[in-house]
Amino acid sequence: MFHAKNYVLAQNLEEAWQLNQKKTNKILGGMAWMKMGKQNYQTVIDLSALHLDQIEENEDAFSIGCMVSLHDLETNQQLNEYFQGALKECVRHIVGVQFRNCATVGGSIYGRFGFSDVLTCFMALDAKVELYKGGIVSISDFASMPYDNDILVRIILPKKGKRISYQSMRNTATDFPVLAVALSFDEQEGWLISVGARPGKAVVLCWQEGTSSELSEVQIDNMTAYVLENISFGSNMRAKKEYRQHLCKVLIKRAVKEILK
């Protein structure tokens, strides 16, 4: 468990940002990962009072505040209707309900963890990240940005009518995924294929061949070959590189079949 000398409940984003410029200060997300460390902080900064625990919908997008819990993501009816239950599917395997009531979307995305189910899913939805000072950036750009002292305020999920499927494989229930794959399709942008827990952080590829209503076995094979050529995989205590590559083919096929259903 970490230690902190001071706890500050920020009254506005500027106050939180100013405090966060000091290296020894840290913003609190849901704390589920942070508590595993043993760091000493001068001040931990809580964003709980900033009404960032809301999911809002307008004509063009869903806006998800950084303090929305993973369980809120899982149970939000509008989000899950629009995205065919993919958000529920991507978080329901994460430990248990109590954990998901603590863990926040902002913490999951800001951390850009290799094991993140949420990052993998949001990448396939072409999400945007709103940073307090850095403005709005695409989530795939954000994933490759260096860690800095900005604040992730909210995630924006554009309503593009994407069809999506989220697939993951775990060695045991509630564990981190061995591999996670999210696939989405819309007529304008074609297929977005996001692969996470490689074990590196998720990356996304665009693939333009085929339409959602028609995709031959050969085209699916082409898609998996394209992914394997362009995404690197590795080994860790959960699985070897070769096993992950094999899983990737299987999960992509499952996702395609679900989308074409």
Add this chain to the structure above:
Amino acid sequence: MTIKFWLNGKQIEDIIPDDILLLDYVRTKGCYSVKRGCETANCGLCTVLVEGKPVLSCSTLAARVNGKHVTTLEGLQKEAEEFGAFLADQGAEQCGFCNPGFIMNVLAMMKELNDPTEEEIREYLAGNLCRCSGFVGQERAIQAYLAKKKEEVSE
């Protein structure tokens, strides 16, 4: 820092260390049902309700419950005893160490889910680990408890 909150319905105002965990703090207030198990936020032993939602008190700063209502098993004695009897009837417990966290989450599930299926029950309780049993007895106990509650409503 000073916090003011409700613990099992009783208002408390106290000066606490800024980084004390809710788990450690409620134990100083006599809530010994709340226990530290895994230290990796996986076992569910430290489950308490904050504003009615089950959370892991091992992963929550006490400072964060300022102004909120916290419920531990000590605040749900009647419901806990009632469901505990179903666990006993099914021989679902051995050492009983996981029971407080398990019971808290079952009671939270009953508030959140209406007539849950077997799969929904398993999924909801996936974050409560029991090292003695295979969860089969607990599942029987939950099904029997839910059936009894349904009967009571229809009467």
